[in-house]
Amino acid sequence: MKTLLQRLDLDLPILQAPMAGAQGSELATAVSRAGGLGALPCAMLSPAAMEEELDAFRAGTAGPINVNVFCHAPPAPDPERQARWLEALAPWYAEFDLDLEAVPAGAGRRPFDHAACDVLESFRPEVVSFHFGLPAAELLARVKAWGATVLSTATTVEEARWLEAHGADAVIAQGLEAGGHRGLFLTEDLTTQMGTLALLPQVREAVDVPVIAAGGIADARGVTAALALGAEAVQVGTAFLCCPESRASAIHRRALMSEAARHTALTNLYSGRPARGIVTRLMRELGPISDAAPAFPLATAAIAPLRAAAEAQGSGDFSPLWAGQNASRCREVPACEVVRDLALGLLR
Structure with a gap:
């Protein structure tokens, strides 16, 4: 059976976290060129804007792309x-x-719907990731029909088991340290949320699909620790926010540093x-x-x-x-340098 990296044709087990409002195709393209998996957050984009960003990514690199969408129920x-x-x-x-x-x-933010899926289908992204569970069965079937690898975020062991049972090809174990929105969807009880080093091995034991570690990972030592605990890859977000390819505001960048x-x-x-x-x-x-x-x-x-x-x-x-x-690793350096630093322990 192929590993996650083989399935995605990746050189490095480094996934850039999708960060809606703070990044677009520039950062995703830079990470892809460096050997990782770039991500394009589409939760805040109209179908037309999604198409524009995907066009820019495909023009900039032949590497795979992770398109991230939300699948919440509109209140x-x-x-x-x-x-x-x-x-x-x-x-x-x-x-x-x-x-x-x-x-x-x-x-x-719009939840993932057929209009968004129509756009994605024309680009056939290699990876589609979901936040807040998974979409309706007919939408998930459309995504899988073009061969996309489906990822989704779990913040508890129960969520990881649910995702595996409902069609996720890999689970992102999101520790409490992670920035941005929690991916929790089976509970609103924040006391269930645990740190990455506690969550990761428990999720690894609970499911048979590959597990990706997220939360608090900012350097090569963190990557090495996550892989040692059973992750096949890591997802990193905050460390990329001050890169020139990020769209984070000057106010946000100053605060981060x-x-x-x-x-x-x-x-x-x-x-x-x-x-x-x-x-x-x-x-x-x-x-x-x-x-x-x-x-x-x-x-x-x-x-x-x-x-x-x-x-x-x-x-x-x-x-x-x-x-x-x-x-701690937020620096004004190109994204390729962040990827390189994260991968140092893998290249020795």
């Missing part, structure tokens, strides 16, 4: 919860002289689902987790005006500064 708007959310944010709206009445009730990056927390304030980021003023003053925040992704709409107003003043106080617990 029904809840006017009462929305009103509580706006009430909680009202003091900051007043501070920036913003109009609470102008905030739309809806918005947010500052002492502030040592303090991260899970928060649902920016989207409605738990995600790890550098602690901001909003998280400190409101508390990182709030029952008032609307369900994912509806919380985003009311945060957007605050973020724009603060960023116009050069502040990230209301920005989602996504980062894992180990930002």
Whole structure:
């Protein structure tokens, strides 16, 4: 049986984590050229934007691509919860002289659907990865029909078993250290979430499909440790955010390379689902987790005006500064150097 690397025709067991809003085809292309698996986050892209980014990737490299999409169930708007959310944010709206009445009730990230699948089918990406479980059976069948390898994220052993039983070809074991959105989908109980070094060997024993380690891995030592614990590959995100190929904002980059990056927390304030980021003023003053925040992704709409107003003043106080617990290797170096450094222990 082929290993995951053989199946994907990869030189190195290094997967770049898809980071919606902070990167596009430039970073994915650079990682692919360096021998890893570049990822294109499409959760925030329209079908037309997906096509444009995939065109750019295919023009830049012949390597494989991982296209990442979300498969959450869109929530029904809840006017009462929305009103509580706006009430909680009202003091900051007043501070920036913003109009609470102008905030739309809806918005947010599209879940994977047939329109998105139509675009992907025309490009036949080698890997399609999902966050928050797997899509409906008919959509998953379409993806598998062109030969794509299907990945999805598990944050618990139970989620890993579920993914294997429902058609995932490999499981990404996402430790609690990981930046960005948690991939949890069978539970909302954050006490079930564990660190990478605890989660990885348990998932490895629980499933027969390949396992990819994610969370807290930023250098060759982390890669070596993950492989020793049974991972066939690692997924790394935060270490790439300050590369020139990243689209992370100047505010985000400054935070990543500052002492502030040592303090991260899970928060649902920016989207409605738990995600790890550098602690901001909003998280400190409101508390990182709030029952008032609307369900994912509806919380985003009311945060957007605050973020724009603060960023116009050069502040990230209301920005989602996504980062894992180990930002120690965030450097302004080309992505190929990050890949090379991650692979050092494999090349000796």
